[in-house]
Amino acid sequence: MTVIRTVDLSKQFGKVNALNKVNMEVKEGEVYGFIGPNGAGKSTTIRILLGMLNPSGGQAEVLGMDAKKDAVAIHRRLAYVPGDVNLWPNLTGGEVIDLLMSFHGVKNKGRKDELIQAFQFDPSKKCRTYSKGNRQKVALIAAFAIEPDLYIFDEPTSGLDPLMERTFQKYVKEARNQGKSILLSSHILSEVEQLCDRVGIIRDGEMIETGTLEDLRHLTRTNLYVETSRPIDNLETWEGVHDVEKRQSGVSFQVDTERMETVMAELGAFGIKKIESAPPTLEDLFMRHYEGSGGGDR
Incomplete structure (x- = not known):
């Protein structure tokens, strides 16, 4: 089953051609690495998949539904973690995690407590006191506690130390083993290499290579x-x-x-x-x- 599919996806901002006929396919139960430098078009693609932007041309489907028209239904079945998480400053980290879980109707306290311990996170502090890394932990704990069908990660380990990066990788592998699908946009190439079943490389708004790591070795x-x-x-x-x-x-x-x-x-x-x-x-x-x-x- 195809979980994410784009066909000739294009996006213009005025005269700037941010995406030019991007074709991408993420299959059920795989980790798909989406890589490229800043400005390549990764975040624009992800925002279209999340229904946050309208494409200028082409199609984007997520979980078999139209990314824009069916955004509400899609969001019930996915978890999204951006590279810079903004939180409610007067709530504690634990309260935010509970709130995010409640949006999905999930109340699995045992799973939440396991993740809080694994990520070495203090949920009792107000979010305004958290470092960037701790803000990322709030979003990651909530995402893995929800256990959705699809995870979309856009530079998710930004601000985390190497030990927490390994914890993140552990839970990504666990999700894949459970048949979940993951779209991972990352600048940490070793992370992509360890986790991803297939890789798509985007440059200047165009997909230039797609395949397994072994498929792409001939280019190295x-x-x-x-x-x-x-x-x-x-x-x-x-x-x-x-x-x-x-x-x-x-x-x-x-x-x-x-x-x-x-x-x-x-x-x-x-x-x-x-x-x-x-x-x-x-x-x-x-x-x-x-x-x-x-x-x-x-």
Whole structure:
């Protein structure tokens, strides 16, 4: 079942083309990573999915319903956590969590208490006293306590320390194992790499790549360090080789994945004494796509 689907989704703000025919599909029971730099169009897409913005063109469906016309019904079945949570300043964190849960008709005190302990959160303080990280915890605790069909996270761990990031990841994995669906927009690429079943990369309002991490590996370069019996001549001119850096005992460089077999065969002629390989990461992929690109806030 498809939980989120956009077809040629477009949005203009005056003369600014924020989204240009964005096609995206999130399936039931998967974690979909939605990545891109600031200004790429991630938040605009999410606001349309939440019914907060009208698209200029195309379609957006959430849980089989029209994102704008059926926004109320959709919100009963989803939890949304933005990257900067605003709370009622005179309520305590616990009162806000209870209020958010009540919007969904949920009164699971045991689940709420478990999450409060897991996120090491003090629910007795007024929200005006909370740091950014604690405000994020309020929204995350409420979201996981609600246990909806769909989670939409837009930079959800902004302000959290690494230990709390791991707690967040634990509950995302638990939700996926329960068949829930998650749309995760994040700048923390290691988080996306650990959690996501599929990834969509957006740049300048356009989706430029979609697939599993393995599907996208062909676009990355593998990092190699090699020591050889004889010096390697003109390595920087070899096809598929990049960023050559000579070191005291050897040389480090990057190789396009599709050229790996050829480069390894050519290296053999120089008498390999030592070789170290680091697999391509999502960050490598991300940086290659965004070399030299920019964007405004949208």
